[in-house]
Amino acid sequence: MSDPAVPPRVRQMSDPLAPILAASDDRPFVVAQLGQSLDGRIATVTGESRWINNAEALDHLHRLRAAVDAVVVGVGTVLADDPRLNVRRVALPPGKAQPARVVIDPNGRMPAGLSCLANDGTRRIVVTASAEVVEADDLEVIRLERQDGTFRPGEIVAALFALGLRRILIEGGATTVSSFLDAGVLDRLHLIVGPMIIGSGKLGLQLRPITELDNAIRPQVTVYPLPGGDVIFDCDLRMRKAV
Ligand SMILES: NC(=O)c1ccc[n+]([C@@H]2O[C@H](COP(=O)([O-])OP(=O)(O)OC[C@H]3O[C@@H](n4cnc5c(N)ncnc54)[C@H](OP(=O)(O)O)[C@@H]3O)[C@@H](O)[C@H]2O)c1
Numbered sequence: 001m002s003d004p005a006v007p008p009r010v011r012q013m014s015d016p017l018a019p020i021l022a023a024s025d026d027r028p029f030v031v032a033q034l035g036q037s038l039d040g041r042i043a044t045v046t047g048e049s050r051w052i053n054n055a056e057a058l059d060h061l062h063r064l065r066a067a068v069d070a071v072v073v074g075v076g077t078v079l080a081d082d083p084r085l086n087v088r089r090v091a092l093p094p095g096k097a098q099p100a101r102v103v104i105d106p107n108g109r110m111p112a113g114l115s116c117l118a119n120d121g122t123r124r125i126v127v128t129a130s131a132e133v134v135e136a137d138d139l140e141v142i143r144l145e146r147q148d149g150t151f152r153p154g155e156i157v158a159a160l161f162a163l164g165l166r167r168i169l170i171e172g173g174a175t176t177v178s179s180f181l182d183a184g185v186l187d188r189l190h191l192i193v194g195p196m197i198i199g200s201g202k203l204g205l206q207l208r209p210i211t212e213l214d215n216a217i218r219p220q221v222t223v224y225p226l227p228g229g230d231v232i233f234d235c236d237l238r239m240r241k242a243v
Contacts, residue, residue: 014222016060016234019188020067020167026160032170032177033064035188035230036204042174043202047080050221052194053195054228060192061171064087066098070165072154072156073116074176075105084115085171086122098122100165104156104176106146108132127156150229174204181217181237182207189219189235 025028037051043049066087085101100123108130118135125140219235
């Protein structure tokens with residue numbers, strides 16, 4: 001039962017990009033996205049993931065890319081999908097460059113020749129702890145120390161901000177988005193839910209376990225139904241942001 005004294009947490013508005021475009025210039029703004037089924041899966045047990053979300057959801061992903069300065073993925077995603085990470089399905093705003101492509105690859109697992117490394121005039125950045133870095137023309141390297149086996153997401157954001165990249169999209173995969181959500185560095189999370197129940201397979205968000213619902217994340221949520229049946233849940237996380 002909902003408490004009538006508590007304002008509604010779910011509302012409908014018209015443009016999920018508006019908060020990103022309106023973000024102030026003096027600090028990083030970090031938005032993550034994850035496409036999933038109704039039961040929170042991002043792939044079947046065999047890894048099949050095309051297509052849980054529909055064409056309008058893909059358009060939304062490209063609109064997100066067009067709105068940011070950098071698109072960040074984990075090395076798992078580039079090894080699985082070899083994504084180009086550029087804006088193709090929508091027009092870039094006049095004067096706006098393609099977003100920098102950033103791969104978190106702590107162990108130097110990325111092979112040469114991947115699409116996201118292509119030297120097409122767009123900034124390409126690898127975040128690593130490894131002495132061995134993949135060969136690619138003009139690749140920028142951010143070297144970080146691991147703490148308890150992982151990078152602190154806040155340090156990745158700070159390093160990108162120091163390179164002039166202010167609006168940052170954490171595009172995937174599940175491990176990467178989960179680590180940024182767990183660390184409390186996200187301003188917003190766009191969960192894009194396809195009307196499909198898979199019932200098994202790879203889960204999307206997996207965070208540190210909690211025992212009490214008082215410790216659950218309770219964002220202010222705005223919903224945006226898309227024409228093809230998917231729904232964007234735009235989660236405003238600023239109340240719990242750590243940096
Ligand atoms: N549904 C969607 O919206 C969506 C979006 C993108 C991708 N995907 C899918 O997601 C799958 C890949 O996801 P995934 O979870 O396996 O991998 P992932 O998140 O793409 O990459 C995870 C790896 O990146 C590195 N990493 C990420 N965050 C780190 C941090 N804070 N500190 C240190 N290292 C970090 C680690 O590399 P090491 O292992 O080398 O330590 C980690 O194992 C693919 O199947 C892809 O198709 C889905």
